[in-house]
């Protein structure tokens with residue numbers, strides 16, 4: 001095996017590509033692991049972050065949202081396992097090869113939409129969502145934030161368990177649209 005990429009052969013690169021395949025195919029398991037890690041994070045809220053994720057997804061599902069909206073409702077705060085300040089962007093980049101451009105953008109900007117509900121308490125502008133008012137995905141982002149995400153901190157809400165969302169995770173993360 002080469003010690004410098006510049007000295008690699010076609011056979012070595014074909015071998016490396018083959019070795020990547022099982023890792024790429026294992027993406028659903030990594031997403032599930034990240035969601036489970038959210039259970040350790042409460043961050044001062046009345047529910048831990050896994051419960052919040054499950055409640056957001058359950059509310060979207062019960063409202064009749066399509067599969068992709070339910071999926072992004074479930075995984076929207078997954079980036080918090082890395083860091084909170086840019087968690088929307090972290091999650092958006094993780095999911096980009098697997099979802100539509102609308103879903104990518106809704107996750108990427110969701111803190112700007114969510115800020116309407118609390119940024120005034122933190123000395124920040126509440127109207128950041130106006131920057132996206134001409135985007136085709138604006139209404140979907142608004143619905144996600146206002147009807148489900150901001151309303152999903154009830155520890156007594158009857159959330160569906162993580163197991164019930166595993167088929168959805170496998171459907172979307174089973175194979176990337178681009179490699």
Ligand SMILES: [Fe+2]
Nearest residue numbers: 052076077149
């Ligand atoms: Fe959230």
